[in-house]
Amino acid sequence: xxxxLDAMGSDKYPGPEIEAAIQLxxxxxxxxxxxxxxxxxxxxxxxxxATDVNLPIVHAPEMxxxxxxxxxxxxxxxxxxxxxxxxLVKRGEADAFVTAGNTGGALANALFHLGRIRGVKRPGIGxxxxxxxxxxVLIDIGANAExxxxxxxxxxxxxxxxxEKVFGVHRPRVGLLSNGEEAGKGNDLVKGTYxxxxxxxxxxxxxxxxxEFFGGQADVVVTDGFTGNIxxxxxxxxxxxxxxxxxxxxxxxxxxxxxxxxxxxxxxxVRRVLDPSEQGAAPLLGVDGxxxxxxxxxxxxxxxxxxxxxxxxxxxGLLAALRAELSSRLNETEAALEPAAAH
Amino acid sequence: xxxxLDAMGSDKYPGPEIEAAIQLxxxxxxxxxxxxxxxxxxxxxxxxxATDVNLPIVHAPEMxxxxxxxxxxxxxxxxxxxxxxxxLVKRGEADAFVTAGNTGGALANALFHLGRIRGVKRPGIGxxxxxxxxxxVLIDIGANAExxxxxxxxxxxxxxxxxEKVFGVHRPRVGLLSNGEEAGKGNDLVKGTYxxxxxxxxxxxxxxxxxEFFGGQADVVVTDGFTGNIxxxxxxxxxxxxxxxxxxxxxxxxxxxxxxxxxxxxxxxVRRVLDPSEQGAAPLLGVDGxxxxxxxxxxxxxxxxxxxxxxxxxxxGLLAALRAELSSRLNETEAALEPAAAH
Numbered sequence: 001x002x003x004x005l006d007a008m009g010s011d012k013y014p015g016p017e018i019e020a021a022i023q024l025x026x027x028x029x030x031x032x033x034x035x036x037x038x039x040x041x042x043x044x045x046x047x048x049x050a051t052d053v054n055l056p057i058v059h060a061p062e063m064x065x066x067x068x069x070x071x072x073x074x075x076x077x078x079x080x081x082x083x084x085x086x087x088l089v090k091r092g093e094a095d096a097f098v099t100a101g102n103t104g105g106a107l108a109n110a111l112f113h114l115g116r117i118r119g120v121k122r123p124g125i126g127x128x129x130x131x132x133x134x135x136x137v138l139i140d141i142g143a144n145a146e147x148x149x150x151x152x153x154x155x156x157x158x159x160x161x162x163x164e165k166v167f168g169v170h171r172p173r174v175g176l177l178s179n180g181e182e183a184g185k186g187n188d189l190v191k192g193t194y195x196x197x198x199x200x201x202x203x204x205x206x207x208x209x210x211x212e213f214f215g216g217q218a219d220v221v222v223t224d225g226f227t228g229n230i231x232x233x234x235x236x237x238x239x240x241x242x243x244x245x246x247x248x249x250x251x252x253x254x255x256x257x258x259x260x261x262x263x264x265x266x267x268x269x270v271r272r273v274l275d276p277s278e279q280g281a282a283p284l285l286g287v288d289g290x291x292x293x294x295x296x297x298x299x300x301x302x303x304x305x306x307x308x309x310x311x312x313x314x315x316x317g318l319l320a321a322l323r324a325e326l327s328s329r330l331n332e333t334e335a336a337l338e339p340a341a342a343h
Numbered sequence: 344x345x346x347x348l349d350a351m352g353s354d355k356y357p358g359p360e361i362e363a364a365i366q367l368x369x370x371x372x373x374x375x376x377x378x379x380x381x382x383x384x385x386x387x388x389x390x391x392x393a394t395d396v397n398l399p400i401v402h403a404p405e406m407x408x409x410x411x412x413x414x415x416x417x418x419x420x421x422x423x424x425x426x427x428x429x430x431l432v433k434r435g436e437a438d439a440f441v442t443a444g445n446t447g448g449a450l451a452n453a454l455f456h457l458g459r460i461r462g463v464k465r466p467g468i469g470x471x472x473x474x475x476x477x478x479x480v481l482i483d484i485g486a487n488a489e490x491x492x493x494x495x496x497x498x499x500x501x502x503x504x505x506x507e508k509v510f511g512v513h514r515p516r517v518g519l520l521s522n523g524e525e526a527g528k529g530n531d532l533v534k535g536t537y538x539x540x541x542x543x544x545x546x547x548x549x550x551x552x553x554x555e556f557f558g559g560q561a562d563v564v565v566t567d568g569f570t571g572n573i574x575x576x577x578x579x580x581x582x583x584x585x586x587x588x589x590x591x592x593x594x595x596x597x598x599x600x601x602x603x604x605x606x607x608x609x610x611x612x613v614r615r616v617l618d619p620s621e622q623g624a625a626p627l628l629g630v631d632g633x634x635x636x637x638x639x640x641x642x643x644x645x646x647x648x649x650x651x652x653x654x655x656x657x658x659x660g661l662l663a664a665l666r667a668e669l670s671s672r673l674n675e676t677e678a679a680l681e682p683a684a685a686h
Contacts, residue, residue, distance in 0.1 A: 132584055142522055145530040179488055179572035187488040187569040210573065210580035226530040227570055229522035230553065231577050237553035238581045241475055245616055246589075249609035259605025266592035266599040273588055 001029070003310050004085040006099035007036030008063040010298045016100070018044045020303035025053035030311055033094055035060050035085040060084035063101075066296075070104030074112045082109040089289045090114055096290035096310040098281060100298040106284060106291060107143050114289040119326040122147070123286030124155040124225070125293065126162055127232060128279040128309075132216035135279055137163055138177075140225040141232045143284070147224035149192035152176070153200065154326070158285040159220035160202050161325055165316035166283075166309065167219070175208030175218035177227060183207065189224060197222070239274065278302075280309030286326075290319055344372070346653050347428040349442035350379030351406040353641045359443070361387045363646035368396035373654055376437055378403050378428040403427035406444075409639075413447030417455045425452040432632040433457055439633035439653040441624060443641040449627060449634060450486050457632040462669040465490070466629030467498040467568070468636065469505055470575060471622035471652075475559035478622055480506055481520075483568040484575045486627070490567035492535035495519070496543065497669070501628040502563035503545050504668055508659035509626075509652065510562070518551030518561035520570060526550065532567060540565070582617065621645075623652030629669075633662055 005021055007014040014036055021032045022045075031054075034041055038059040045055060060081040064073045073080060082101060086109055088094040099106055103125065116123060124140035139159040144151060156174050163172035176197055178186040183194060185207055197204040205218060213221050214235075223231070250260035260267075272278055281292035290313050294306040313319070348364055350357040357379055364375045365388075374397075377384055381402040388398060403424035407416045416423060425444060429452055431437040442449055446468065459466060467483035482502040487494060499517050506515035519540055521529040526537060528550055540547040548561060556564050557578075566574070593603035603610075615621055624635035633656050637649040656662070 130584075132587075145522060145528075177573060179485060179569050179576075185488075187567070190569075210576035210578070214577065214580035214584045224530070226522050226533075227573060230520060230570060230574060233522075233553035234557065234574050234577055235553070235581045237557035238578045239585055241473075241557045242582055242585050242613070242617060244475075246609065246613050249612045249616070250606050253609065256606045256609040259602040259607070260609070262602025263593050263599045263606055264602070266589065266596065266603070269592045270585070270588050273592070274585060 001314055002031045002033060002094040003307055004033045004035050004088050004094045004097045005307065006081050006085055006101055007034045007041045008081040009099040009101035011296045014041050014044050016298055016300045016303055018048060019300035021055050022048060022050045022053055023300065023304055024307055025055055033058055036081045037061060058084060064105035066102055070102060070108040073105055074108035082106055083113055086110060086113040086289065095314045096292065098292045098306050098310050100294035100296055100303060103142055103293050106293050110284055110287040110291050114287045117286055117288045117323050117326050120286040121154055122151045123284055124158065125282050126159050126285050127282040130274045130279055131214050134216055136213060136218055137220045138228050139222060141228040142225045144225040147189060149189060149196050152193040152222050153196040156197055156202055156222045157325060158322060159222060161321055162283060162285060163219045165318045165321055166312045169219045171203045172219035173205045174202045174220045174222065175205050175212060177221050177223035178207035181207050181209055278305060281306035290314065344654065344657055345374045345376060345437040346650055347376045347378050347431050347437045347440045348650065349424050349428055349444055350377045350384045351424040352442040352444035354639045357384050357387050359641055359643045359646055361391060362643035364398050365391060365393045365396055366643065366647055367650055368398055376401055379424045380404060401427060407448035409445055413445060413451040416448055417451035425449055426456055429453060429456040429632065438657045439635065441635045441649050441653050443637035443639055443646060446485055446636050449636050453627055453630040453634050457630045460629055460631045460666050460669050463629040464497055465494045466627055467501060468625050469502050469628050470625040473617045473622055474557050477559055479556060479561055480563045481571050482565060484571040485568045487568040490532060492532060492539050495536040495565050496539040499540055499545055499565045500668060500672055501665060502565060504664055505626060505628060506562045508661045508664055509655045512562045514546045515562035516548045517545045517563045517565060518548050518555060520564050520566035521550035524550050524552055621648060624649035633657065
């Protein structure tokens with residue numbers, strides 16, 4: 001099994017990537033290919049003197065900049081590290097591509113170099129969220145700001161298959177994110193999507209709100225990329241505000257400060273349980289190749305987890321299953337769409 | 344100053360309402376009128392033997408049920424407690440109406456009994472969120488699942504005036520909630536709204552994400568009621584998940600449990616800082632009367648805070664200012680809309 005790791009992805013590239021690659025190569029079971037600017041990556045690798053491992057570097061002279069327009073970067077920079085890495089996947093020289101780089105850049109490069117799985121209208125980005133008692137995939141978290149009900153139906157199909165294959169969930173419970181649990185609640189998009197999900201063969205549990213989502217009552221939650229992105233970033237911001245406020249309040253008094261120090265191991269466990277980087281990486285579902293996007297702030301550990309997610313996807317045959325499912329469900333999708341079209 | 348308190352609003356009505364009304368009446372400076380079913384409210388009030396205070400009860404034989412369709416309840420039950428209370432405001436017999444009841448019911452009753460301020464296209468519900476270093480009003484959090492750019496412009500105008508009058512913020516910073524800070528990011532609604540806000544006389548700071556919102560970088564954040572409602576409920580759910588996880592992890596080990604007990608006062612302060620009920624109540628902006636909606640889980644303290652918010656709104660002349668602003672800005676609004684209409 002071969003996995004390409006974008007050496008130019010994370011905010012502190014290529015350090016975390018090189019460190020992760022060495023750990024993974026030592027762990028065995030997977031060949032890691034680093035893709036990036038050789039003049040940056042090779043010295044970084046040499047400095048760590050990891051002479052015991054074989055870590056090929058595939059040279060990519062360019063990179064996707066955070067400041068650039070992703071689509072322009074994907075088209076204009078044919079030799080950016082994402083493009084070069086994805087071409088390896090496309091040619092069958094690697095099984096998956098993992099990056100902690102710009103999400104828009106990954107999406108644009110994937111559409112350009114890998115294309116869509118047959119039958120897929122829009123790829124969606126699925127993010128595993130830490131929720132009560134486990135994790136839940138929210139899809140889409142940013143690929144499509146404007147959506148149609150049929151896109152959300154496909155996100156649900158792909159997200160459900162992902163939860164089944166990669167997380168081993170039997171008949172994943174699929175919820176539709178809405179401003180109320182009752183059927184009939186929602187904006188026009190949700191109201192249009194509800195009957196498609198209800199008449200599909202998915203294990204659809206109806207509309208869900210934050211309570212059910214973070215309460216762990218669904219395995220997959222479907223939404224448009226605008227709302228999903230706002231939920232993702234708001235959840236991160238609320239968690240940050242809460243932990244900072246707790247820290248400040250604990251430190252403001254000597255007794256509570258002692259208590260805080262004694263409770264420190266518990267806080268560390270909380271961070272580990274709720275840290276999004278522990279959840280692995282976000283799959284780009286619907287493109288014709290396995291692509292995983294990690295957080296820009298990823299450290300080596302987070303990247304190792306991201307590659308771990310890619311491994312599970314490869315081992316479970318996710319891509320073949322997505323291809324088969326999407327094409328076999330093409331008819332189902334069309335059938336489900338008919339009543340909506342008749343409205 | 345007279346404020347009507349819906350005695351049938353909170354999940355545990357009428358207990359918290361009666362308790363809050365007694366506290367407020369004892370505090371002075373405001374006359375409280377309880378509205379609700381006399382046969383329920385009077386015995387509750389008598390049981391507390393608050394013979395030192397004058398607390399008139401206005402009888403309302405019906406109430407808005409959580410299970411009902413709000414619009415149907417508002418129309419079908421002419422004598423529900425919200426309707427009776429709002430009619431007191433309409434007739435000038437009270438200055439504001441406060442309820443911890445069903446949000447949809449309050450909105451439907453307000454539209455039916457108070458109507459809209461001249462020039463207002465859609466009323467919006469503004470919720471004060473605890474954010475870093477203070478609070479921020481998010482509008483709309485649920486009145487309008489489907490919005491148009493001109494509604495969001497009006498939400499911004501009303502939210503800004505609210506922050507100025509009720510929170511005393513000079514030139515409130517107004518942000519537009521989006522899936523990216525850069526101008527040009529967003530769904531069609533956000534892209535259509537951005538130029539309206541940019542060309543208005545508001546202190547518009549551009550698109551904001553969760554980071555800026557919860558980081559306290561805006562005083563008012565504008566969004567559609569679908570997204571706002573999901574952000575509200577997700578923020579509550581994330582905070583709940585995080586605090587429960589911390590509690591469980593602390594309790595799981597004797598040393599951290601001791602630490603947790605020592606740190607207890609700090610956790611209490613955190614709850615107070617971040618408790619939405621400490622933020623007062625959510626104003627229903629754009630209806631022609633002052634209406635405030637508290638959380639269904641409100642206890643007496645939360646209701647006292649909600650009435651406190653209503654008092655500040657009355658004292659600051661919010662309603663007159665909204666009426667003047669909306670009608671004087673009618674021209675500005677129309678002018679700002681022209682380029683959008685030309686697209």
